[in-house]
């Protein structure tokens with residue numbers, strides 16, 4: 001399915017929400033579902049790895065993991081406003097030299113991006129219409145592990161996302177949120193040579209960590 005994602009994401013994830021997110025991150029630390037990813041990765045007890053964070057937003061995952069797990073990171077994001085905040089925060093933390101920032105829809109530039117030990121997608125698949133294309137490209141870039149969060153397949157999430165999309169249509173805003181089938185995402189990653197090693201649930205989000213077999 002075609003997606004002019006950078007254009008849509010630049011509008012959906014603009015300067016105001018980027019500023020709000022970085023303020024919240026500085027005040028309260030990583031969001032609850034991001035902590036699930038961080039804890040799951042730390043439980044692997046790996047060090048000195050390369051991280052690829054797709055749709056990293058203000059960069060919470062690499063800001064945290066560059067302290068103790070990763071030595072370098074690539075952050076690919078379709079929103080220039082989020083990348084700007086992430087870059088400033090990385091510099092503030094002394095990680096500026098260790099992170100490469102790329103403004104793009106990951107699926108468009110995947111062929112030019114090197115593989116990494118770890119790949120993360122925190123609340124990203126739900127912003128992208130073609131989860132197969134995105135997850136397959138992400139899986140192909142992971143040498144060791146892939147962790148991601150996505151909305152739970154529950155009645156209240158189905159209802160909530162329908163309401164959000166209804167108002168998006170009314171506003172003539174092309175950005176949509178997606179509730180992708182969890183069993184199909186799981187099957188895709190298993191088909192790419194991974195097994196699920198950790199799985200956690202919050203009210204809204206689910207987190208799954210996969211390791212390459």
Ligand SMILES: C[S@@+](CC[C@H](N)C(=O)[O-])C[C@H]1O[C@@H](n2cnc3c(N)ncnc32)[C@H](O)[C@@H]1O
Nearest residue numbers: 009055056057077078079105106122123124127
């Ligand atoms: C809901 S935000 C989540 C940001 C951050 N990961 C977090 O959890 O706070 C979704 C992010 O994914 C990015 N994004 C969505 N689809 C993408 C794609 N195909 N390639 C790169 N970035 C993408 C958006 O630009 C946005 O920054």
